[in-house]
Amino acid sequence: EVQLVESGGGLVQPRGSLRLSCAASGFTFSSYWMSWVRQAPGEGLEWVANIKQDGNERYYVDSVKGRFTISRDNAKNSLYLQMNSLRAEDTAVYYCARSFVNRYFDLWGRGTLVTVSS
Amino acid sequence: DIQMTQSPSSVSASVGDRVTITCRASQGISSWLAWYQQKPGKAPKLLIQTASSLQSGVPSRFSGSGSGTDFTLTISSLQPEDFATYYCQQGNSFPFTFGPGTKVDIK
Numbered sequence: 001e002v003q004l005v006e007s008g009g010g011l012v013q014p015r016g017s018l019r020l021s022c023a024a025s026g027f028t029f030s031s032y033w034m035s036w037v038r039q040a041p042g043e044g045l046e047w048v049a050n051i052k053q054d055g056n057e058r059y060y061v062d063s064v065k066g067r068f069t070i071s072r073d074n075a076k077n078s079l080y081l082q083m084n085s086l087r088a089e090d091t092a093v094y095y096c097a098r099s100f101v102n103r104y105f106d107l108w109g110r111g112t113l114v115t116v117s118s
Numbered sequence: 119d120i121q122m123t124q125s126p127s128s129v130s131a132s133v134g135d136r137v138t139i140t141c142r143a144s145q146g147i148s149s150w151l152a153w154y155q156q157k158p159g160k161a162p163k164l165l166i167q168t169a170s171s172l173q174s175g176v177p178s179r180f181s182g183s184g185s186g187t188d189f190t191l192t193i194s195s196l197q198p199e200d201f202a203t204y205y206c207q208q209g210n211s212f213p214f215t216f217g218p219g220t221k222v223d224i225k
Contacts, residue, residue, distance in 0.1 A: 037162075045154075045162065045205055047214040061213045062119075095161055103209025104152040106173065108161035 002026035002107060004096045009112030016086050016116070022079040022096030022109060030074040033099035036081050038092035039111075046092075049081065050099060064090075086116045120144050120208050124217035130225040137193040139220045141206035146186045150210040153182055153191045156219075157202045166191065167209075196222070 008020040020036070036048040049070040050059045058070050069082040079096055093113050097105035121144035131137050141151065149169040154162040164173050166182040169189055179194040193200055201224055206217040 044219050045156075045207070045216040047207075047216070050212070050214075059212045100164070100167065101209075103150055103214075104164060104167045104207065105154075105162070106164045106167075108163070110161055 004098065004107060004109035006094065006096050006109045006112040009094065009114045011115045011117065012086055013118050014087060014116055017082070017084045018086065018114060020081040020083065020094055020096075020112060020114070022081075024077045024079065024096075024098075027098070027107075029072075029077040033102040034070075034072060034079045035097045035099045035105060036070060036079075037095045037097050037105060037108075038090075038114075039095070040089075040092045043092075048094070050102070051079070052102075083114070086114075088116050090114060091116045119213055120147060120210065120215055122206055122208055122215050122217035124204075124206060124220050126220060127218065128221040128223065130223055131196050132225045133196055133198055135196045135225075137196055137200075137222060139191045139204055139206075139222075141184075141189040141191070141217050143187045143189075143208055143210075147208045147210035149185045150208060151182075151184070151189050152207045152209060153180075154205045154207065154216075155200075155202045156205065162205065165204075193222075 005023045051070045067085045071080045093111040095111045096109040098107035100106035151169045153166040156162040170182045203219045203221045
């Protein structure tokens, strides 16, 4: 089955860190750009980061630059998001998404909730 | 950054109605636009990409049009399973940005 499964979310204090993981299966993971997209409670969608197939190109939304790092391990069919210096405004469901022609998101995981609160 | 706006923000409609949602980009994005459907508690689903290309498995009652800055999503005959929130997204340049969403609910 073609799927993405996120893990690693939870409650973290402001200025804390968290690492999200996404396990891909059912498709050739190494052939696709991959992305993280988030959605704050009751809000819309926000693209967070993209990473190229070989990991050599990465792009971020300005609000997370310098704090978040997207990475991947093609041997493990896994995508990661290292989140440091977390803020209350980072509270959201984080979705792992497969990037279609590096412009859209054609396969999504179920999401993992990150709550930043003291 | 390219800002995306949608109208209306919500629409109440009945089964069988024709529904049109508009999306506008703050600058030209050629045809690099996608539409997603999201139901409560679920991940978004890609419906249409490159403004008018229907994703495999998406019913033909969904259609998209437009280029440049103005785009539309049309549902020709609303079905019960179509009640959801719809988002547009520009894929022209980083950072990719989404519209605020249009909620389609039951009249």
